[in-house]
Amino acid sequence: MFRRKSLGCRPTPVDPAKVASQAFRTPLQRSDNENREDGSSAPKRSKTDLGFRPTIIEPERICTQFRSPMPKLNNDDEDGGGKRKRRKLIRIERPFDTERIDVTDPMRSKLADKFSSQFITTSLSEHETILQKLLSKPFVIPIPGYNLSGRALGMGRSSMRVALFDPYGEGAVVLFTPPPMTHEEEMKMKDKKLVHVVVDPCLSKVLRPHQVEGVKFMYNCVNGRNIENYRGCIMADEMGLGKTLQCITLMWTLLRQSPDCKPTISKAIIVCPSSLVKNWDKEIHKWLGDRVHGLPVDTSTGGKDEITSTLRSFMLDTRVRAASPILIISYETFRNYSDVINSAPIGLCICDEGHRLKNNENLTYKALSGLKCDKRILISGTPIQNDLLEYYSLVNFVNPGLLGTASEFKKKYENAILKGRDGAATDADVQRGNERTKEMIGLVEKCIIRRTSTLLTKYLPVKYEHIICCRNTPLQDALYHKLIEIEKETRAFEKQKSDSGKATASALSFITLLKKLCNHPSLVYEEVQNRENKFHATTSLFKDPFNPKRLDPSLSGKMKVLDYLLAITRKKTDDRWVLISNYTQTMDQFIELCKLRGYGYVRLDGSMTPKQRQKVVEEFNKPDSGIYCFLLSSKAGGCGLNLIGANRLVMFDPDWNPANDDQAMARVWRDGQKKHCFIYRLLATGSIEEKMFQRQTHKKALSSCIVDAGEDVARHFSSDQLKELFKLESNVFSDTHDKLKCKRCIKGVESIDPPDDADCSSDLAHWFHSQVRQFSLF
Structure with missing residues (x-):
């Protein structure tokens, strides 16, 4: 120191x-x-x-x-x-x-x-240097799909707003494009600048052109761009066009994006039939993976307290990006817990199979109308099923007040349109009906999108649809005439009574009896055997000994045709079948027929749980499945099922509602089908079944006129003709064909080919017509 x-x-x-x-x-x-x-x-x-x-x-x-x-x-x-x-x-x-x-x-x-x-006294040897280079690894971003481009260490994130996905990338689907601005205007806007809204690439790469169009239409509707102050929409595409995927795309986009660079909505609710709750959850996972999770709630979720707690937690969750922002619930569960769900606002509501809301007076409609949500999407491939008032209910649900009140709609639109659609309408009635039709279409066309299944011809194999009028057997004709005779006497007696309700109930019961008789005489045997039944006199027509539990296909005209179709297909092809009926008793006879001929079969009806139904469907759809016939109840499995394991389908008996039949017949002609499809509708000639089919045709013509905006739709049947239910036309090949007044057939023989652009959705007068007298000509 x-x-x-x-x-x-x-x-x-x-x-x-x-x-x-x-x-x-x-x-x-x-x-x-x-x-x-x-x-x-x-x-x-x-x-x-x-x-x-x-x-x-x-x-x-x-x-x-x-x-x-x-x-x-x-x-x-x-x-x-x-x-x-x-x-x-x-x-x-x-x-x-x-x-x-x-x-x-x-x-x-x-x-x-x-x-x-003096301080650096040592250095790495050449060996150590080489090893360090070999063992060193480049830095990998731990976040999947994270893009580090444009980022630098020590630099803050830019305050300039940008779209979530590249709007100029290949295949990008842009739902909103901001107005053009100069560079100076962009600098002034800064954090207020609007950005593009772009569909997630994981979805845009699988969307077909018509689906892209549908997503854009719905996006404009729910944001009030199509109709000012109205944010509802009806997705009315026919079966098989991908309505579910389009709605998932819209919902996912709204949950993540907006022109203001933030989510448009924070929560969404999907209301559907109970059989489709799990299916919606699977579809969301199928298309979005782990990006978002749905919250399915149905009777299997738990008891009342557990469901209430789950729903209350969902409604109270106000986070912008919640873990499960999508509630999937059945119509019945929604109605029972509407007080909990309607307690807080919801960003988006999607109602699948929305034709359940066709009656604006039922409890489900009223419960859903109380939902605090103005963005409403209603999915229905058949928005008009029976009459225009049902159509009004659907439009009024998504856009309340657009068509006025129900009484105003009926007075202004419904009466004039229906009168002009009648086969016996005058020229003045037709003109006034057309004017009201165009006026109503001008109001609703901005909130409803409709594409027919003809678009699927680009992606699916050819579909052939046959309407076969089957002659009744002598036993069926004899029973039919006798039952009508007895019913006329009974109705004449009941008209003298003041209580008209009993007569109505009696008429409905008689209609059901005639429909069963058209399927097979054994289905009415037990009922007429009852001595207290007014039809007991018909028992003598059954030959002794008659065993109703033993199936005899030769006693029913339709059952004979079905028996032949199954046999010849089994011999000449490797095709498989779906057999559909509205009655469980008829399905029991299908089982007897399969046992009689040695066909493998499975059955799906209303007694099965959702898990059992799914297991049966998966087993049948396996390519190596040994099941030849899938027996399906129209009411239990008419919608939502994918039965592409079969390519042939028989609709054994018709429904009053054409939408139910259309839904059921669409089970095989769907995405994933690889073979040509054949649809057979069996009708008992001249019977009540043909009358029902004629009413279906009349309703479809009304739907084509209103929903599809069809021009010059033919008017074949008058209201008086449609009321003639209890009349058997036994001396005709087809009562429906005779009433069509076909101009292409001469003496029952087709002499002029249909138009080149005719298909299964065309008017019946444009179908091929032929008469087959023997099974060998099938």
């Missing part, structure tokens, strides 16, 4: 060994010849001379005691005892206060190299 001297004196050198660890070297040190102006040589300096003047600081000037960083030396005896030495501190003053140091000085660089070389 230095002993105390007055400032300006040269320090006295000490033993270098004591200060070796703290020797000072300065890179600014210059040679003595450079420092002396006269060039004379300077006296030699000791090895510890630092070349500058130190300033000695007394210890008492320091507020706290300084602890030396040097290791303790064994020289304590110098001050006596074992006491620690008091040491002086050195503050270095550079002698170049008046000059700026030249960092480019070559001497400075040499000294710096010399100084650093």
